[in-house]
Amino acid sequence: MRQGILEKYRPFLPVTEQTPALTLYEGETPLYHAARLSQELGVQLYLKFEGANPTGSFKDRGMVLAIAKAKEEGSEAVMCASTGNTSASAAAYAAKLGLDCYVVVPHQHIALGKLSQAVMYGAKVLAMEGNFDQALALVREITDEYPITLVNSINSYRIEGQKTAAFEVCDQLGQAPDILAIPVGNAGNITAYWKGFNEYSQARRIQHLPNMWGFEAEGSAAIVRGEPIENPETIATAIRIGNPASWQTAVAAATESKGLIGSVTDEEILAAYRMIARMEGVFCEPASAASVAGVIKQHRQGCLPAGSTVVCVLTGNGLKDPTTALESLDVKPEVIPCSKEAILQHVVME
């Protein structure tokens, strides 16, 4: 029987007897061996599909703990700024525990699927005329002043929950990978994975630590540029973040692991987005494809060690953003008359 991460990884988490046994059966997501991409890149490439979580993204790992601890500590309401997935996850887990949930999202820059989730789960959804960074600054002010718990990844419980993905990768592989590639937005997730690998190493569950490769979208690559970006722009709206809250710990993860923080263009992201679906049968959202786009870029530059074991984190489900799937790629349904001949015209017979 599935346990959910609060139970499964209890010894590694700040869970007490008073912590509500909250779960939507998050975690235990697939680690797919990408046979065709491995062949292309000369490595053993695996895809950690976090889109298989209950609300369709990795956020559920951190949110289940943040919401459970909020309730344990007497909170009645939670709030977050979000590019979408944090809001969807916060709304779902808050609904499960009966907490009020306020989410502030960038008006007209949030994927349809995520917005529909936050609304359906019953959050108060505020579509603010501004970007994520502006929303986060205001939400931090409000939750400092009022008895409302902030559940963005500045909340350390989020990082604690999200580090369980690193545990799972090691459990599934039987060891740590040589390279862990991951998209970077607010930089909580790369921070969480690095913490998880270090804790598993200290617990002697793994014998080595991976190189951490984080990838920002070029139009919002604050860490790569070395300065905040006032108006970040990328088609990968989940990582359209110009001033990562966990900037320092992301740089520490890359430095300590002898890894890197790089950037990929929207074109590189979309190419990888399509490749992952058409070569490996996995539909992730655009931001998630930044991890694979980054590995492909490193390979093109001769910086991907042949034969290494590489895990790319696919952070969200492609169903979150059907608009991008239909509008920005050459995937156009053919409209045909209702006849057998009309169908056969499109069937390629060997």
Ligand SMILES: Cc1ncc(COP(=O)(O)O)c(/C=C/C(=O)C(=O)O)c1O
């Ligand atoms: C699909 C997907 N992929 C990657 C990221 C980047 O993770 P972080 O570097 O830990 O921020 C996000 C982040 C989303 C939000 O920040 C939010 O929902 O507010 C995401 O949804």
